[in-house]
Amino acid sequence: MQEPAGPSETSITSAQxxxxxxxxxxxxxxxxxxxxxxxxxxxxxxxxxxxxxxxxLGQNIMERKIESRETAFKLADLDERVIDPAEWGKTFPRQYDGYKRTVDIERTKHGGSDAFQKLDDDPRWRILFKGYAFGVDYREERGHAYMLSDQDMTERVKNFKQPGSCLHCHSSVINAYRKAGADAGVADAGGFNWPQVMKGFEVVCAEPWTEARKRVDHPVACTDCHDPKSMALRVTRPGFVNGIAALAKSDAPTPHLPSIERWRQGNRAKEYDPNVDATRQEMRSFVCGQCHVEYYFKGEGKLVTYPWHKGLKMEQMEAYYDEVKHVDWKHGISGAPILKAQHPEFETWSQGIHARSGVACADCHMPYKREGAIKVSDHHIRSPLLNISRACQPCHNYPESEILARATMIQDRNKALMLRAEDANLALISVIEEARKAGLGDADLDEMLKLHRKAQWRLDFVAAENSMGFHAPQEVARILGESADFARQGEVAVLRKLLGKK
Ligand code: HEC
Ligand code: HEC
Ligand code: HEC
Ligand code: HEC
Ligand code: HEC
Known part of the structure; x- marks a missing residue:
C-alpha cells in the first residue's frame, strides 16, 4: 500500500x-x-x-490509521477561536512537541538559527542600507517560537514608527482580524468567516504597531495552517490569498503550480482560491508562502501586498513596483529610489529544480519521522541540513556527508558571487557620492540612480533570501550577475560624466 504522502506522493515517483x-x-x-x-x-x-x-480508500485508511492512533481524536473540542497551541497539543502531542522545539538554536555553515547582528557580520550592509531602518538593526532569523518577541525587540520597531501590518506574518492574528472586522460592522457568518477577516485585516494594517500589538499573544499557531474541524491544511493570510489570485490572473507561466494552470483554462468566473483550487502537495508549500515572501505595504492603509501581479520572478516583481512607482526609501548616500527585498523564499523556490519536480517546502523542512508505528510530519521547522537523513535521503540515495557537501558547494559559490555583487554596488555608491561632491545633481545622475536601484534590488533579493542560493542556484547566480553588471554600468557612466564624456 502507498505510504501517506511524503516523497512517494510528489510527482517524481507518483504512484501509478x-x-x-x-x-x-x-x-x-x-x-x-x-x-x-x-x-x-x-x-x-x-x-x-x-x-x-x-x-x-488507501489514502483514507492511512489517514484513519494515523488519526486513530493519535490518542483520542477530539476535534470537537477545537474551533476557530482556539489559538493556544497547548490546547491543540492535548489532541496532537507529537506535532505540538515538534512545534515547541522551534526554540532550539543551532547553526549550519550558512544558515540555521541564531539571531546575530548581520550588520556586524558584514558592516558593508550599513552602507547599502544607509538612510533606512535596516541599516540600524538587521539580524539572522531564527525559529518560529521567536517571531513575535523578535519583532518586539528589534530597533526597527523600537526606534521607527511601524504599522500594524507587521503582525500579518509575526503572530497568530486571524482572530484579531475577525474581531476588528466585527467591530467595523461586518456581520458574523460563522466558521472561518472571510468577509470579517478581510475587513479586520484592513483595519489592523492601518493601525499603529503599538496599538495593533495589544491584539495578539501568540506567534504562528496550529490554526494558521490547519482547519480545526478537519485538520486539513489551509491558508489564512489575506496577503497570500490576494497575492496568489493576482498571480493566477497574470498569465505568467507557473509550471510548478498545476492548479493555477488549470484554473486559467476554466471559465475564471470566480477568483483563484487556494483553499478550493490547490492540490494537497501545493498546499504543503502555500502554508509557508503565507509569510516567506516578498511584500510591501500598499498605500495609506499600509495593506500587506505581495507583488505577484506580473509573475513570481525577480524582474516581474520589479516591473510591478516600477509600474506602481513604489520606493522603499531614498538612499542615504546616492539618493537613488531603492527597493528593499524581503525573504523571497517562496518566489525563489518557485524557480528551482525542486519546485519543478513537485518537491514542497514541507518535504524538506517538515519531513516525516517515525514515532513508533506511525509517521508524523516534523513540526520542528528548521534548516534541513540539520536533518539530512530525513529531509534529503528519502530522495537522494547518497551518504549524508556527500549530500551536505553538494548543498554547501552551492552555497559557498553563491556567497562568493554575492560578495562580488556587493563590491560592485558599493563601488557605484561611492562614485555617485564623489560625483555629487563634484557638483552633479539628480538630473545629471538620473540614469545612474536608476541603475543603482536595479543593481541593489537584485543583490538584496538574493541576500534577503535565506537559503544562501540553495533553493534555485542558477536563478540566483543569474540575478547576481545582473546586479554586478548594472552596478558596473552605472559606475562607468558616472566616471564618463566626471571626465566630461557622453
Ligand atoms: C529540496 C529541499 C528544500 C525545499 C523544497 C525548500 N527548502 Fe528551504 N532550505 C533548504 C536548504 C538546504 C536550506 C539551507 C539551510 C542552511 O543553510 O542551513 C534552506 C533554507 C531555508 C530557510 C532559511 C533556514 C535557515 O536555517 O537559515 C528558509 C526560511 C526556507 N528555507 C524556507 C523555505 C520555504 C518557504 C520553502 C518553500 C517555498 C522551502 N524553503 C523549500 C531546503 C529546501
Ligand atoms: C509577508 C510577511 C512578513 C511581514 C508583513 C513582515 N515580516 Fe518580518 N519576517 C518575515 C519572515 C518570513 C521572516 C524570517 C526571514 C528573515 O528573517 O529574512 C521575518 C523576520 C523578521 C525579523 C527577524 C530578522 C531581522 O530582520 O532582524 C524581524 C525583526 C522582523 N521580521 C520585523 C518585521 C517588521 C518590523 C515588520 C513590519 C514593518 C515585518 N517584520 C513584517 C515575514 C514578514
Ligand atoms: C505566519 C508567518 C509564517 C508562516 C506561516 C511560516 N513562517 Fe517560517 N518564519 C516566519 C518568521 C517571522 C520567521 C523568523 C522568526 C524570527 O527570526 O524571530 C520564520 C523562520 C523560519 C525558518 C528559520 C528557522 C531557524 O531555525 O532559523 C524556517 C526554516 C522557516 N521559517 C520555514 C517555514 C516553513 C517551511 C513554513 C511552512 C511549513 C513556514 N516557515 C511558515 C514566519 C512564518
Ligand atoms: C506553518 C504551518 C503549520 C503549522 C503552524 C502547524 N502545522 Fe501541522 N502540518 C503542517 C503541514 C504542512 C502538514 C503536512 C500535511 C499534509 O501533508 O497534508 C501538517 C500535518 C499535521 C497533522 C497530520 C499528521 C502529520 O503529522 O502529518 C497534524 C495532526 C498536525 N499537523 C497538527 C498540528 C498542530 C497540533 C499544530 C500546532 C501545535 C500544527 N499542526 C501547526 C503545517 C503546519
Ligand atoms: C521529494 C524528493 C526530494 C527531496 C526531499 C530532496 N530532493 Fe533534491 N532533488 C530532487 C529532484 C527530483 C531533483 C532534480 C534532479 C532529478 O530530476 O534527478 C533534485 C536535485 C537536487 C540537487 C541538484 C540540483 C541543483 O539544484 O543543483 C541537489 C544538490 C539536491 N537535490 C539536494 C537536495 C538536498 C540537500 C535535499 C535535502 C535538504 C534534497 N535535495 C531533498 C528531489 C528531492
Whole structure:
C-alpha cells in the first residue's frame, strides 16, 4: 500500500495504478458485437471506478490509521477561536512537541538559527542600507517560537514608527482580524468567516504597531495552517490569498503550480482560491508562502501586498513596483529610489529544480519521522541540513556527508558571487557620492540612480533570501550577475560624466 504522502506522493515517483483496463474482446459475429462493446465499456467504467475507489480508500485508511492512533481524536473540542497551541497539543502531542522545539538554536555553515547582528557580520550592509531602518538593526532569523518577541525587540520597531501590518506574518492574528472586522460592522457568518477577516485585516494594517500589538499573544499557531474541524491544511493570510489570485490572473507561466494552470483554462468566473483550487502537495508549500515572501505595504492603509501581479520572478516583481512607482526609501548616500527585498523564499523556490519536480517546502523542512508505528510530519521547522537523513535521503540515495557537501558547494559559490555583487554596488555608491561632491545633481545622475536601484534590488533579493542560493542556484547566480553588471554600468557612466564624456 502507498505510504501517506511524503516523497512517494510528489510527482517524481507518483504512484501509478497497476490495474489496467481489460483488452478489447476479439471481433465476433455482428449480432454479438454491440453487446460485447457494451460489456467492454461497462467493464472499463467499473475498473476505473474501482481503481479510484481503491486509491481513495488507501489514502483514507492511512489517514484513519494515523488519526486513530493519535490518542483520542477530539476535534470537537477545537474551533476557530482556539489559538493556544497547548490546547491543540492535548489532541496532537507529537506535532505540538515538534512545534515547541522551534526554540532550539543551532547553526549550519550558512544558515540555521541564531539571531546575530548581520550588520556586524558584514558592516558593508550599513552602507547599502544607509538612510533606512535596516541599516540600524538587521539580524539572522531564527525559529518560529521567536517571531513575535523578535519583532518586539528589534530597533526597527523600537526606534521607527511601524504599522500594524507587521503582525500579518509575526503572530497568530486571524482572530484579531475577525474581531476588528466585527467591530467595523461586518456581520458574523460563522466558521472561518472571510468577509470579517478581510475587513479586520484592513483595519489592523492601518493601525499603529503599538496599538495593533495589544491584539495578539501568540506567534504562528496550529490554526494558521490547519482547519480545526478537519485538520486539513489551509491558508489564512489575506496577503497570500490576494497575492496568489493576482498571480493566477497574470498569465505568467507557473509550471510548478498545476492548479493555477488549470484554473486559467476554466471559465475564471470566480477568483483563484487556494483553499478550493490547490492540490494537497501545493498546499504543503502555500502554508509557508503565507509569510516567506516578498511584500510591501500598499498605500495609506499600509495593506500587506505581495507583488505577484506580473509573475513570481525577480524582474516581474520589479516591473510591478516600477509600474506602481513604489520606493522603499531614498538612499542615504546616492539618493537613488531603492527597493528593499524581503525573504523571497517562496518566489525563489518557485524557480528551482525542486519546485519543478513537485518537491514542497514541507518535504524538506517538515519531513516525516517515525514515532513508533506511525509517521508524523516534523513540526520542528528548521534548516534541513540539520536533518539530512530525513529531509534529503528519502530522495537522494547518497551518504549524508556527500549530500551536505553538494548543498554547501552551492552555497559557498553563491556567497562568493554575492560578495562580488556587493563590491560592485558599493563601488557605484561611492562614485555617485564623489560625483555629487563634484557638483552633479539628480538630473545629471538620473540614469545612474536608476541603475543603482536595479543593481541593489537584485543583490538584496538574493541576500534577503535565506537559503544562501540553495533553493534555485542558477536563478540566483543569474540575478547576481545582473546586479554586478548594472552596478558596473552605472559606475562607468558616472566616471564618463566626471571626465566630461557622453
Ligand atoms: C529540496 C529541499 C528544500 C525545499 C523544497 C525548500 N527548502 Fe528551504 N532550505 C533548504 C536548504 C538546504 C536550506 C539551507 C539551510 C542552511 O543553510 O542551513 C534552506 C533554507 C531555508 C530557510 C532559511 C533556514 C535557515 O536555517 O537559515 C528558509 C526560511 C526556507 N528555507 C524556507 C523555505 C520555504 C518557504 C520553502 C518553500 C517555498 C522551502 N524553503 C523549500 C531546503 C529546501
Ligand atoms: C509577508 C510577511 C512578513 C511581514 C508583513 C513582515 N515580516 Fe518580518 N519576517 C518575515 C519572515 C518570513 C521572516 C524570517 C526571514 C528573515 O528573517 O529574512 C521575518 C523576520 C523578521 C525579523 C527577524 C530578522 C531581522 O530582520 O532582524 C524581524 C525583526 C522582523 N521580521 C520585523 C518585521 C517588521 C518590523 C515588520 C513590519 C514593518 C515585518 N517584520 C513584517 C515575514 C514578514
Ligand atoms: C505566519 C508567518 C509564517 C508562516 C506561516 C511560516 N513562517 Fe517560517 N518564519 C516566519 C518568521 C517571522 C520567521 C523568523 C522568526 C524570527 O527570526 O524571530 C520564520 C523562520 C523560519 C525558518 C528559520 C528557522 C531557524 O531555525 O532559523 C524556517 C526554516 C522557516 N521559517 C520555514 C517555514 C516553513 C517551511 C513554513 C511552512 C511549513 C513556514 N516557515 C511558515 C514566519 C512564518
Ligand atoms: C506553518 C504551518 C503549520 C503549522 C503552524 C502547524 N502545522 Fe501541522 N502540518 C503542517 C503541514 C504542512 C502538514 C503536512 C500535511 C499534509 O501533508 O497534508 C501538517 C500535518 C499535521 C497533522 C497530520 C499528521 C502529520 O503529522 O502529518 C497534524 C495532526 C498536525 N499537523 C497538527 C498540528 C498542530 C497540533 C499544530 C500546532 C501545535 C500544527 N499542526 C501547526 C503545517 C503546519
Ligand atoms: C521529494 C524528493 C526530494 C527531496 C526531499 C530532496 N530532493 Fe533534491 N532533488 C530532487 C529532484 C527530483 C531533483 C532534480 C534532479 C532529478 O530530476 O534527478 C533534485 C536535485 C537536487 C540537487 C541538484 C540540483 C541543483 O539544484 O543543483 C541537489 C544538490 C539536491 N537535490 C539536494 C537536495 C538536498 C540537500 C535535499 C535535502 C535538504 C534534497 N535535495 C531533498 C528531489 C528531492
Amino acid at each position: 495504478s497497476t490495474i489496467s483496463p481489460p483488452t478489447p474482446p476479439a471481433p465476433e459475429k455482428p449480432a454479438k458485437r454491440r453487446a460485447g462493446l457494451f460489456v467492454y465499456l461497462a467493464l472499463l467504467v467499473l475498473t476505473a471506478a474501482a481503481t479510484a475507489g481503491v486509491m481513495y
